[in-house]
Amino acid sequence: MDEFVELADWFGWQLPHAPVVVDSLPTPNFMVKDRPLVSFSTNNYLGIATSSRTNAAAIAGIGKYGVGNSDSRLLGGNLPLYGELENKIARFNGKTHSILFATGYLANLGALSTLPRVAQIASAFGFKAKRDYTYAYFSDEHNHISIREGMRLSGARRYSYHHLDLDHLEKLLRRSTATSKIIVTDGVFSQDGDIAPIPDLMRLAERWNAMVYVDDAHGTGVLAKLRSLLSTSFAVEAVTLPRASIASRACRSSRRPDLCSTLT
Numbered sequence: 430m431d432e433f434v435e436l437a438d439w440f441g442w443q444l445p446h447a448p449v450v451v452d453s454l455p456t457p458n459f460m461v462k463d464r465p466l467v468s469f470s471t472n473n474y475l476g477i478a479t480s481s482r483t484n485a486a487a488i489a490g491i492g493k494y495g496v497g498n499s500d501s502r503l504l505g506g507n508l509p510l511y512g513e514l515e516n517k518i519a520r521f522n523g524k525t526h527s528i529l530f531a532t533g534y535l536a537n538l539g540a541l542s543t544l545p546r547v548a549q550i551a552s553a554f555g556f557k558a559k560r561d562y563t564y565a566y567f568s569d570e571h572n573h574i575s576i577r578e579g580m581r582l583s584g585a586r587r588y589s590y591h592h593l594d595l596d597h598l599e600k601l602l603r604r605s606t607a608t609s610k611i612i613v614t615d616g617v618f619s620q621d622g623d624i625a626p627i628p629d630l631m632r633l634a635e636r637w638n639a640m641v642y643v644d645d646a647h648g649t650g651v652l653a654k655l656r657s658l659l660s661t662s663f664a665v666e667a668v669t670l671p672r673a674s675i676a677s678r679a680c681r682s683s684r685r686p687d688l689c690s691t692l693t
């Protein structure tokens with residue numbers, strides 16, 4: 430308790446950062462206290478979050494199903510709609526399966542904390558691995574915080590490579606004795622807008638028998654070239670490229686919490 434009081438005293442019992450309250454969300458035009466402004470940081474890139482078609486579909490969905498799903502998907506809340514949407518998203522990404530998460534943050538948290546523990550989780554169903562596997566993550570230093578948190582929760586070893594530095598990454602891959610290596614990168618980096626060299630990462634992954642995980646939050650629906658690179662890469666080796674295709678960016682849809690982020 431003392432530490433919390435000490436912290437609160439230090440911050441003067443105020444929030445360290447008070448976000449601006451806006452009267453409308455960026456299209457990119459938005460309003461603050463009757464002042465019209467333009468946002469240069471919005472991720473409503475395609476205007477889908479505020480389009481009349483999306484709004485009408487959301488309202489129709491609420492009319493039919495209400496708000497909130499009343500039960501977990503695992504038990505009594507699994508509407509067919511979710512599976513249909515997952516199939517559509519998988520097809521859109523040229524994949525066979527996808528899983529929906531409520532937000533991009535949760536997609537990275539859920540997937541990255543779980544990947545190194547799949548055998549352990551499957552053991553609840555009677556699975557027994559033929560040998561012991563050890564996992565290590567190799568993460569670009571500019572990756573989104575949700576990636577770093579997800580990896581941390583997994584308990585696996587983590588290595589951070591210098592931003593876009595493939596030589597540094599290869600050095601770390603060479604040194605690692607993990608049986609299962611997972612390279613993790615943003616597709617388009619959220620702060621600087623630069624793009625991960627997916628084909629080069631795929632080549633390194635092949636050389637070092639690694640998997641590549643791409644968080645495509647800022648590429649989906651926006652960067653056709655990256656999309657085609659991702660699809661081409663995936664065609665090389667089906668298990669090599671799980672892809673967090675985070676629709677909460679271009680397809681900004683987090684008002685209906687089930688329809689936001691996917692892992693394909």
Ligand SMILES: Cc1ncc(COP(=O)(O)O)c(C=O)c1O
Binds near residue numbers: 615675677
């Ligand atoms: C690369 C990346 N991944 C994940 C997220 C988290 O997405 P969400 O806001 O939907 O939780 C963000 C958010 O800015 C992001 O930039």
